Amino acid sequence: xxxxxxxxxxxxxxxxxxxxxxxxxxxxxxxxxxxxxxxxxxxxxxxxxxxxxxxxxxxxxxxxxxxxxxxxxxxxxxxxxxxxxxxxxxxxxxxxxxxxxxxxxxxxxxxxxxxxxxxxxxxxxxxxxxxxxxxxxxxxxxxxxxxxxxxxxxxxxxxxxxxxxxxxxxxxxxxxxxxxxxxxxxxxxxxxxxxxxxxxxxxxxxxxxxxxxxxxxxxxxxxxxxxxxxxxxxxxxxxxxxxxxxxxxxxxxxx
Amino acid sequence: xxxxxxxxxxxxxxxxxxxxxxxxxxxxxxxxxxxxxxxxxxxxxxxxxxxxxxxxxxxxxxxxxxxxxxxxxxxxxxxxxxxxxxxxxxxxxxxxxxxxxxxxxxxxxxxxxxxxxxxxxxxxxxxxxxxxxxxxxxxxxxxxxxxxxxxxxxxxxxxxxxxxxxxxxxxxxxxxxxxxxxxxxxxxxxxxxxxxxxxxxxxxxxxxxxxxxxxxxxxxxxxxxxxxxxxxxxxxxxxxxxxxxxxxxxxxxxx
Numbered sequence: 108x109x110x111x112x113x114x115x116x117x118x119x120x121x122x123x124x125x126x127x128x129x130x131x132x133x134x135x136x137x138x139x140x141x142x143x144x145x146x147x148x149x150x151x152x153x154x155x156x157x158x159x160x161x162x163x164x165x166x167x168x169x170x171x172x173x174x175x176x177x178x179x180x181x182x183x184x185x186x187x188x189x190x191x192x193x194x195x196x197x198x199x200x201x202x203x204x205x206x207x208x209x210x211x212x213x214x215x216x217x218x219x220x221x222x223x224x225x226x227x228x229x230x231x232x233x234x235x236x237x238x239x240x241x242x243x244x245x246x247x248x249x250x251x252x253x254x255x256x257x258x259x260x261x262x263x264x265x266x267x268x269x270x271x272x273x274x275x276x277x278x279x280x281x282x283x284x285x286x287x288x289x290x291x292x293x294x295x296x297x298x299x300x301x302x303x304x305x306x307x308x309x310x311x312x313x314x315x316x317x318x319x320x321x322x323x324x325x326x327x328x329x330x331x332x333x334x335x336x337x338x339x340x341x342x343x344x345x346x347x348x349x350x351x352x353x354x355x356x357x358x359x360x361x362x
Numbered sequence: 363x364x365x366x367x368x369x370x371x372x373x374x375x376x377x378x379x380x381x382x383x384x385x386x387x388x389x390x391x392x393x394x395x396x397x398x399x400x401x402x403x404x405x406x407x408x409x410x411x412x413x414x415x416x417x418x419x420x421x422x423x424x425x426x427x428x429x430x431x432x433x434x435x436x437x438x439x440x441x442x443x444x445x446x447x448x449x450x451x452x453x454x455x456x457x458x459x460x461x462x463x464x465x466x467x468x469x470x471x472x473x474x475x476x477x478x479x480x481x482x483x484x485x486x487x488x489x490x491x492x493x494x495x496x497x498x499x500x501x502x503x504x505x506x507x508x509x510x511x512x513x514x515x516x517x518x519x520x521x522x523x524x525x526x527x528x529x530x531x532x533x534x535x536x537x538x539x540x541x542x543x544x545x546x547x548x549x550x551x552x553x554x555x556x557x558x559x560x561x562x563x564x565x566x567x568x569x570x571x572x573x574x575x576x577x578x579x580x581x582x583x584x585x586x587x588x589x590x591x592x593x594x595x596x597x598x599x600x601x602x603x604x605x606x607x608x609x610x611x612x613x614x615x616x617x
Contacts, residue, residue, distance in 0.1 A: 320530030
């Protein structure tokens with residue numbers, strides 16, 4: 108069994124706690140949070156503390172706190188030469204104070220407190236400073252999910268950029284779509300099957316090979332009519348910038 | 363039973379044929395295509411013809427052909443005062459020659475020949491010139507799917523614009539994401555669970571309420587670092603235009 112100490116009381120920490128509690132490969136030795144009240148209701152199942160000085164020995168210390176306080180928490184740890192990992196997608200492995208061995212266990216998923224996490228669907232992206240620690244983190248990760256990847260800090264920042272495109276920006280396009288359809292009294296639900304089909308097809312075919320629409324067809328009259336219909340200049344800009352990029356990416360293929 | 367004559371030999375026609383063949387509410391009287399060879403292999407199950415003059419009587423004639431030839435096919439029909447519907451998202455109901463009663467049965471889905479269609483997931487958008495014909499088309503549609511909507515020609519053109527945002531543009535963002543991650547030797551599959559989660563959440567919460575990312579947080583240093591990482595000026599433009607729109611939409615909420 109892997110002995111784990113968990114630090115932090117936010118969404119990620121709560122979801123990790125729920126996972127560790129039912130994971131037979133893991134012994135959750137202790138849960139630390141600066142404020143005990145945030146985790147108080149779990150005192151019957153786990154040893155809780157709000158004192159870093161009281162931390163027990165463990166194989167891995169997991170710091171699941173906001174990006175801005177990882178450094179502070181890690182440098183306040185009252186021991187050295189132990190394996191300390193953070194769970195952030197945006198922070199370099201180096202933010203872990205060098206008195207301990209540093210690692211990263213980054214779950215690529217967005218966590219909300221009320222939403223159940225299916226850990227086996229969550230990719231865990233790992234980093235460590237040496238091979239032995241990587242194997243330890245890997246053992247932990249594989250007890251949680253089949254989707255385990257070794258990713259360095261530079262790749263992790265690229266992952267963040269990519270996620271902005273495929274998640275944050277996509278979500279904003281859905282939001283624009285909902286607004287456009289509402290204006291014409293069209294229920295947005297009619298688009299859900301189409302959206303799901305596109306998502307499903309990602310698992311079999313690269314998106315580039317399945318591109319459809321007026322831009323890839325070079326259908327300028329439809330593009331003009333769409334730009335006419337769009338009243339918001341910001342939506343026009345989005346329409347134009349993506350259309351230009353589709354035309355450049357696929358230019359000549361179907362024109 | 364509804365007597366149907368199907369006209370056309372493309373993807374939509376083939377998928378409609380497959381549906382009608384197993385639909386107990388429908389009697390597929392005849393299948394017309396200009397070229398018999400494209401549909402020849404179904405001659406044992408259905409009466410085929412390549413002669414418009416041979417068309418049999420039916421309750422509904424469904425013209426599932428390219429947008430550009432709907433008008434021509436409908437005006438070549440050798441009868442009048444019958445119900446003739448097209449299946450196009452981009453064509454007005456008026457393209458059906460006025461010697462017959464016009465209607466539209468538009469399946470909001472993208473069809474590829476090799477891909478199985480789950481009709482019960484496909485929204486069917488209906489239009490007719492009079493209430494009685496609408497009810498006839500509705501009877502047909504409801505025998506195919508639970509998702510049946512009455513949509514006029516003006517709404518249908520708005521649907522097309524919306525689908526460009528939520529389907530074509532989203533797909534291009536996936537394509538950019540795949541390129542960005544490949545450049546850093548990151549397997550794109552790690553993003554699939556996140557993408558699916560966003561799609562699933564659309565069914566419960568409007569996209570506007572679940573927006574995350576640096577733009578909605580007003581996190582300018584991350585935005586600057588992302589723009590630095592993007593080398594392609596077209597991708598920079600997309601990043602800027604969507605970021606501006608997110609900031610405008612959510613401005614002040616979380617800043």
